Amino acid sequence: MLMSPGLRKLVFAVHLTLSVGWVGAVAAYLALDITAATEGNAQTLRTAYLGMDRIARYVIVPLALASLLTGVIVSLGTKWGLFRHYWVLISLLLTTVAAAVLLSETRTISLYANVAADPATSDHHLRALGSTLPHSIGGIVVLVVILVLNVYKPKGMTRYGQRKERERSTVLTP
Amino acid sequence: MTEPGSEPERTTGMPRWVKVFLIVAFLLVVAFVVTKLAGVEHGPGLHGP
Numbered sequence: 001m002l003m004s005p006g007l008r009k010l011v012f013a014v015h016l017t018l019s020v021g022w023v024g025a026v027a028a029y030l031a032l033d034i035t036a037a038t039e040g041n042a043q044t045l046r047t048a049y050l051g052m053d054r055i056a057r058y059v060i061v062p063l064a065l066a067s068l069l070t071g072v073i074v075s076l077g078t079k080w081g082l083f084r085h086y087w088v089l090i091s092l093l094l095t096t097v098a099a100a101v102l103l104s105e106t107r108t109i110s111l112y113a114n115v116a117a118d119p120a121t122s123d124h125h126l127r128a129l130g131s132t133l134p135h136s137i138g139g140i141v142v143l144v145v146i147l148v149l150n151v152y153k154p155k156g157m158t159r160y161g162q163r164k165e166r167e168r169s170t171v172l173t174p
Numbered sequence: 175m176t177e178p179g180s181e182p183e184r185t186t187g188m189p190r191w192v193k194v195f196l197i198v199a200f201l202l203v204v205a206f207v208v209t210k211l212a213g214v215e216h217g218p219g220l221h222g223p
Contacts, residue, residue: 154189156189
């Protein structure tokens with residue numbers, strides 16, 4: 001069911017805000033992750049791990065889930081559809097994978113934060129924790145790919161989309 | 175970020191960019207599986223004490 005132009009723009013504005021916010025939040029997380037990977041000072045490491053946990057749990061995860069949800073709503077409420085165009089389908093796939101990896105990674109981040117928050121954790125143990133850098137770099141690359149797909153909207157209809165187009169043409173031209 | 179105002183365009187067949195995307199995705203999955211089979215640790219266990 002297609003949405004009215006006013007509603008479409010409203011939902012699209014919300015979706016755009018959430019999606020760009022997701023990229024920004026991951027960039028902020030990445031700064032702390034790089035700190036965790038390179039910093040030797042134990043106090044800075046503790047702060048970085050706790051910050052990463054807060055950003056991931058209270059900013060990135062809600063933005064990711066809300067972005068996925070509003071993306072589906074926008075797609076279904078417009079002529080683009082969810083499965084008609086390759087760029088929409090691939091964006092959906094990448095967003096779903098990114099959100100799933102994020103949810104899985106949140107457990108690791110919480111584990112690091114709990115270790116960092118424990119006063120009994122030695123500085124040596126803290127430095128040995130490491131970072132989640134491969135995931136955060138991979139995550140931001142995937143998000144940028146999705147963003148580029150959504151801006152350029154490369155041509156290409158799925159078989160389902162082509163069938164729907166043929167059906168629509170048949171209805172419009174008796 | 176589906177833009178509501180734009181008109182979808184019609185094309186036939188799978189475009190080249192989709193094929194390239196699928197090949198890259200397949201190679202990444204293969205690389206991931208190979209690293210797992212090679213016994214490379216992944217996740218919190220990698221940095222444990």
